Amino acid sequence: MKAISYSRYGGPEVLAFGEVRDPKVGPDAVLVKVRAAAVNPVDWKAREGYLDGILAPVFPVVPGWDVSGVVVRPGAAVSEFDVGDEVIGYVREDFLSRGTFAEYVAAPLRTLARKPRNLSFEEAAGLPLAGLTAHQVLVKVLQVKRGETVLVHAAAGGVGSIAVQLGVHLGARVIGTASEPNHDFVRGLGGEPVVYGEGLGERVRGLAPEGVDAVFDTVGGDALKVSANLLAPEGRLASIADNDVVTYGGRYYFVRPDAQDLQRLADLAEQGVVSVHVDETFPLERAADAHRLSQEGRTRGKIVVTVDWESEQE
Numbered sequence: 001m002k003a004i005s006y007s008r009y010g011g012p013e014v015l016a017f018g019e020v021r022d023p024k025v026g027p028d029a030v031l032v033k034v035r036a037a038a039v040n041p042v043d044w045k046a047r048e049g050y051l052d053g054i055l056a057p058v059f060p061v062v063p064g065w066d067v068s069g070v071v072v073r074p075g076a077a078v079s080e081f082d083v084g085d086e087v088i089g090y091v092r093e094d095f096l097s098r099g100t101f102a103e104y105v106a107a108p109l110r111t112l113a114r115k116p117r118n119l120s121f122e123e124a125a126g127l128p129l130a131g132l133t134a135h136q137v138l139v140k141v142l143q144v145k146r147g148e149t150v151l152v153h154a155a156a157g158g159v160g161s162i163a164v165q166l167g168v169h170l171g172a173r174v175i176g177t178a179s180e181p182n183h184d185f186v187r188g189l190g191g192e193p194v195v196y197g198e199g200l201g202e203r204v205r206g207l208a209p210e211g212v213d214a215v216f217d218t219v220g221g222d223a224l225k226v227s228a229n230l231l232a233p234e235g236r237l238a239s240i241a242d243n244d245v246v247t248y249g250g251r252y253y254f255v256r257p258d259a260q261d262l263q264r265l266a267d268l269a270e271q272g273v274v275s276v277h278v279d280e281t282f283p284l285e286r287a288a289d290a291h292r293l294s295q296e297g298r299t300r301g302k303i304v305v306t307v308d309w310e311s312e313q314e
Contacts, residue, residue, distance in 0.1 A: 003102030004287040004305075005060040009049035012288040012295075020062060023098055023106035027077040032087060032107050036125035036281075037100040038066035039290045039303040040158065046096055047291065057096040063287075064100035064305070065092045067107065068115055068124035078109060086115040088266065090128035090257045101287050103307055113262035116269035119276065124269075126158065126276040126302030131265040133240060133255040134163035137216055138170065141238045141253050146171030148213035151204060151230060153223050155191055156182035158302045159240065163216055164191040165274050172214075175207055177223070182300055185277075201226045211235060217245065224248065277301030283308060 001022050006014040025031045043063050045051060071085040081087065089111040091100055098106065115124045138144045150167045154160040155176025167174040168190035176186045177196040186193040194203045200223070204212065211232030217224050220242025228237060228248035237250030245252050268274045279301045282290040287305050294303050 001103040002284070003062045004064075004284060005062050006047060007060045009047065009052075009057075011048070012044070012291045014047065015063070015288040015291065017285040017287070020060060020102065023102075023104055025073055025075050025106045026108070027075045029075045029106045029108045030071045030078055030081050030087070030112065031073040032067060032069040032089065032105050033072045033309070034067055034069045034100060034103055034105055034307045035121035035309070036068045036304050036306045037064045038126040038129065038158070039064075039287075039294045039305060040066065040129050041294060041297075042129075044291045044295050051096070055094065055096050059097075061096045062099040062102050063096075064102075065090055066125050066127075066129045067091055067100040067105055068121045069105075072104070080109060081112070086121075087112050088115045088124050088128050088262065089113070090132055090255070090262065092257055101284065101305055103284075108257075110259050111257040111262075113259055113266045116266045118270055118272075122278050122281055122304045122306060123276040125304050126278060127162075127265060127269060127274070128262055129255060130158040130276075130302065131162050131274065132258065132261055133159045133253075134166050134216075135261055135265060136255055136258070137238050137240065137253055138163060138166055138214075141251055142214040142216065142236045144170050144172050144214055147173075149173045149175065149208050149232075151212045151215045151227065152176045152191065152218075153196070153216065153227070154178070154218045155186045155189070155193065156300045157218065158299065159218050160216075161185075161189055161277060161301055162274060164189040166268075167191075169268070169273050175204060175212065179298075185300060196223065201230060204230050214238075215250075217241060217250075220244070278304050280304075281306050
């Protein structure tokens with residue numbers, strides 16, 4: 001099959017488009033014909049070797065963890081999905097090798113859910129990793145409750161935009177940091193936007209004089225330091241970007257695949273509670289350009305790589 005892969009760590013230039021081995025499908029997995037795969041910051045961080053301490057590479061590595069597509073072959077022990085079912089998945093293993101930037105991916109059952117019928121394949125591909133991250137942090141780590149005030153950093157980004165929507169759905173008041181051009185976008189999600197950068201603490205205090213009940217940090221660094229000083233008594237702090245959060249009494253979190261959580265998100269998408277904004281799409285062979293855009297860190301919503309099957313002869 002054709003795929004994007006890299007045989008050494010490095011910049012976007014190490015990504016190559018070409019033939020790789022077809023995936024083998026285990027008993028508890030399904031073979032998915034990939035229609036779209038979203039780009040996440042963790043993809044280029046893994047490509048550059050920043051995750052080497054926790055995820056061993058098996059070169060050549062096919063990058064990508066998010067996918068939307070169609071089941072073409074269930075594994076021998078699978079009864080949950082049939083040929084032709086449309087699915088989404090956060091297809092992460094405990095090593096780097098068999099990713100989703102490919103024509104096909106073998107996806108374990110624990111990583112999959114049914115695709116929301118009201119989302120395009122491109123939109124659906126942007127839901128798993130970002131949505132699971134937002135859900136697991138807000139519900140399981142921060143345990144956000146109705147009536148609380150939550151600060152979400154990078155509220156216009158892939159994770160942040162879904163976190164704003166889920167926070168509002170949970171009954172919380174959500175304040176979100178974003179650049180001024182993205183303020184209307186954040187308001188449209190149900191959040192109250194504030195400009196990040198110098199003076200952030202004062203701006204948030206202006207909206208929440210007593211402090212915020214929970215902070216969802218997605219950027220780290222100075223934002224994390226400011227956030228720790230904005231917490232109300234008994235306030236909670238979580239970060240997916242900076243493990244220094246533990247020095248402020250918070251928790252660092254790395255999203256995990258969970259089929260039940262993913263199906264809940266898919267259901268919320270079908271109910272219109274959660275939407276996915278696709279900022280830009282790239283064909284599979286231009287995945288390196290998608291990585292470059294992701295590394296600029298200015299994306300509204302998601303960047304998605306698509307696999308063109310229009311010319312396929314059935």
